[in-house]
Amino acid sequence: MSPGQTQAAVPRHGRALPLRVGTRGSPLALWQTRHFLAIVTALCPVLRVAQAFEEHVIATSGDRIQDRRLADIGGKGLFAKEIHEALLDGRVDFAVHSLKDLETELPSGIVLACTLKREDARDAIILGAGCGAPDPANPFACLPSGALIGTASVRRQSQILHARPDLRCAVIRGNVQTRLSRVRANEFAASLLALAGLKRLGLEAEAAVVLDAEAMVPAAGQGIVGITVRAADEELRELLSAIEDREAAAVSRAERAFLGALDGSCRTPIGGHARLLPNGELHLTGLVARPDGSFLLKRAATGPAKEAARLGAELGRSLRADSPADLFA
Numbered sequence: 001m002s003p004g005q006t007q008a009a010v011p012r013h014g015r016a017l018p019l020r021v022g023t024r025g026s027p028l029a030l031w032q033t034r035h036f037l038a039i040v041t042a043l044c045p046v047l048r049v050a051q052a053f054e055e056h057v058i059a060t061s062g063d064r065i066q067d068r069r070l071a072d073i074g075g076k077g078l079f080a081k082e083i084h085e086a087l088l089d090g091r092v093d094f095a096v097h098s099l100k101d102l103e104t105e106l107p108s109g110i111v112l113a114c115t116l117k118r119e120d121a122r123d124a125i126i127l128g129a130g131c132g133a134p135d136p137a138n139p140f141a142c143l144p145s146g147a148l149i150g151t152a153s154v155r156r157q158s159q160i161l162h163a164r165p166d167l168r169c170a171v172i173r174g175n176v177q178t179r180l181s182r183v184r185a186n187e188f189a190a191s192l193l194a195l196a197g198l199k200r201l202g203l204e205a206e207a208a209v210v211l212d213a214e215a216m217v218p219a220a221g222q223g224i225v226g227i228t229v230r231a232a233d234e235e236l237r238e239l240l241s242a243i244e245d246r247e248a249a250a251v252s253r254a255e256r257a258f259l260g261a262l263d264g265s266c267r268t269p270i271g272g273h274a275r276l277l278p279n280g281e282l283h284l285t286g287l288v289a290r291p292d293g294s295f296l297l298k299r300a301a302t303g304p305a306k307e308a309a310r311l312g313a314e315l316g317r318s319l320r321a322d323s324p325a326d327l328f329a
């Protein structure tokens with residue numbers, strides 16, 4: 001301990017520092033964790049002390065399994081299971097997640113304490129050497145006929161195949177850098193990645209084409225960082241609720257309620273994207289499709305931001321009612 005430093009504590013309740021933060025170990029996860037810590041530190045002067053936080057890198061099942069589609073190995077929750085366990089066991093005090101990798105129904109005893117301001121929610125195309133010049137007006141036109149697209153996301157696959165049935169898709173996994181290098185090595189003609197991840201890693205220049213949310217409906221929660229804590233830890237919940245981004249909270253409530261109401265298996269391509277309109281209302285676009293793109297249903301709804309969860313749930317139920325039942329089996 002440095003001179004003058006006491007066993008510093010979060011004020012009022014005298015909580016011992018450091019606070020232990022659980023995170024995955026990928027460069028993107030670490031960036032997001034440090035970004036979060038910078039925000040809390042800026043907003044909570046009492047935490048502006050040396051060693052207020054301690055990072056605990058936790059390997060998840062999602063990190064270990066690299067060769068298969070998440071949908072084939074149990075899907076949602078695989079990036080968070082071990083982190084939830086560390087939280088419930090008291091090995092960490094809170095955890096930082098990409099909200100889109102966090103299942104809609106958290107284990108009992110764990111709550112989503114806050115969401116940070118959303119980074120760009122859109123997906124981007126990474127082009128390999130064999131592709132044509134990108135045309136923003138016609139985002140998929142630069143992909144040669146029959147080109148092999150690397151993606152592990154059935155949501156991206158269904159939408160790109162719906163627009164371009166001639167393309168082929170194969171699973172590409174691993175972290176953002178790994179995927180970029182596999183496109184550069186011409187293993188794939190192109191790949192699709194979240195612009196948010198590229199930006200955070202300083203790789204935005206790799207995004208040859210940015211797909212608007214209409215051309216490629218993003219995943220629920222894409223671009224948003226979410227923090228989980230133990231439900232019983234009222235002290236931390238209170239601290240974290242103070243840094244909640246209200247717009248991110250509203251859009252993520254709508255998107256996650258939409259996803260929850262669809263109750264799709266993780267093999268079901270589902271996209272959900274909400275934004276706040278200038279008049280303060282929430283506009284939510286939802287998508288359900290077949291992985292091969294042969295069926296694709298997209299619908300939008302608008303409603304008061306304070307009823308975000310109801311808006312999402314109703315749109316989810318409406319899409320479910322009009323989709324083939326086997327998509328939800």
Ligand SMILES: NCc1[nH]cc(CCC(=O)O)c1CC(=O)O
Pocket residue numbers: 098099100101192193194195196197221222223224225
């Ligand atoms: N499933 C992996 C994952 N989880 C979150 C992001 C990007 C960052 C974000 O959405 O906040 C990514 C990479 C990607 O989809 O390209």
